[in-house]
Amino acid sequence: MFKNMFKRAWLSTTRKISRTVILVVVMFVMANMMLATIAIKASVTESVKYAKESLSGIVYLQPDMTAMREKMQQQMSSGSSADSFAATVMTRPTISVDMATTIADSEYIKDYTYGVQTSANASSYTPIETEEQQMRNEIKNNSNRPNMPDGGGQFQFSRGDTNIVGINSFAFISDVEAGNMKLGEGEIFDEDTVDGVMISADLATANSLAVGDTVKLKTTSDSLDEISLKIVGIYENTNDNYDTNAIYMNVDTAARFLPEEEYNDGNYNVENVKYYLTSAEYKDKFIAEAKEKYPTLEDDGLTLDIDDSAYQQMVGPIESVGSFATTIMIIVIVAAVVIITLIVTINVKDRRYEMGVLLSLGATKKNILGQILVELVFVGTVGFILSIGTSIFLAKAMGQSLLENQTAMTSQQTSQNFGRGQSAGNSPMPNMGGGGRFGGMQMPDSEQQNQVETIDEIDVNATPTDYVILFAAGYAIIIVSLILPTISILRYQPKTILSGKE
């Protein structure tokens, strides 16, 4: 019976050449599209995996500015007193160093950073005259006028003339991460550096300071302590509006400049708390873990925000290509099922007498179904094999074209977003995520984004697994396409089939 079935299938396929050629072409086109999409999807998966491995996300622990703004708006609309309103504005949520380090104790974190920002007054050198300095001098002069409310000569600045920036590593300074700032001379400080600081090249030149020299600064607290610091390095900053007077040091050193009440026995408040994830995909797990450690985190007005923009920038276009490939694959599969079903339907209708005759000769319905299946598998196999030679070229061209379109779209969107971001985040305060000590709206500044290149090339290659998937999917499509038309005929009695009354 099987020999008979294969013999009939072979004769039918080889003698009905035009039908066979049409089917081979359909299978060939289908296989090309399918293999192309399978290969593109596989390449996308590889690229995304690479991106996940090579890029981490950053989670920011910061005051929830949206919640604060809403709270203020509520108070304004409910007509709260000026004191209450001011209290809301001034009671900005804080992050203690204990909280920052406790949250950092996580398997999802490969590194973390936080900073302390305060100010001091230079005593052993002269700060560079900046717009801020000019403004300070103007206010000082104006304060000597008799009509000033606090009286002449009594005006005191709570801020010093020099920004003290404490951070646990030079590498985590946002300007350094963005590539605008680098070490010029000497060395960078680290967590273990005692009273070692880095000053700007401009400040060093203006005051003839060099690596190894000592600078003295007075705290802004009532005690006006003078602290001596050693210059370990000189940095260069190419940012146009960077703070030339800013002095960088580690957190422990910077904390010495805090007033006693702010120092809080070592559990002082920190800013710019950033957690570098081992992989961007762990963001949700990490945030959940942090909220478990601090269940009142949100009630305290704090929020954990993810910045996976670098990851999104890198893989966004290629992930879109993957989605496109999936859509195309679905369309191809549906179209293939429809087209093959139609061809088989026409074919089966055309051959109903043959089926009737075979049934009259004693063939079983399974045997006849098997014959048509063997015929389709035969032409399908030819089409699939032929596609192996061509599909990879189609896949490369299709993948690259889709990726170029997506990359162009993403670039357009990024430039639009960048324009908006610049106008919103432009701040005179140096290097601390665009925010100052009290104006400190930490805008996630997508530090990695500047360093990351979008994946704009796709290396599409079909692996043996892709071919196995193609053949399996192709045969599955054939079987699905075969069932309906064949069953619709074979459910009838042979007499009905032979009389053409089915």
Place this chain on the structure above:
Amino acid sequence: MKNKLVIENLRHVYNDNQVEVQVLKDVNATFESGKMYAIVGESGSGKTTLISLLSALDSIQHGDIKYNGESINHIGKGVFRLKYVGIVFQSYNLIKYMTARENVEIALDFQKTKSNEKEMAYEILEKVGINRDEADRLVQKLSGGQQQRVAIARAMACDTPIVVADEPTGNLDEDTEGKILELFKQLADAGKIVIIVTHSQKVARHADAIVYHMRNGVLSKV
């Protein structure tokens, strides 16, 4: 002992536009091996329905058909078609993309013939007057008479004890008709039950057959 094909109280009803039409009315008949039978009747008399039931191409509604005492339903329609009955159709119903030999070989395959099927097919075709050259042609390229011979050869290849033919000479000229009927006679002489359905009295006489007459679904021996 002779093989017997017995029809018992066979009734068959068609639904024609929701109107029941009784095409066979309590048909009874017995056919024996080594004899040729002709069922004669006009179009619409129920002959084709009867032959479809005899060859298990359709399901029996009422009554029974038994071969050597065993019901077709018991034997199984598929098995009955495979092992007991060879059918020759009016329109030949050959498989068009095959040669004459391949059409016969397919039937031999179904019978699981152990010997060389190709040679056997040639031999059977030669018996019905198709030479090797003609046997290797696609059936579409053969004349109507040749195609009917191939159809008979295919029925012969099945080597079944019953051969049923529906208007086997309907499309043939008189000379070819005579030769084809002679082939059926030879099959009957070889011990098979041969039943020919025809609307032509002339064919029935020519075949020297036992004639049954079918009128309005009633079968009667002439």
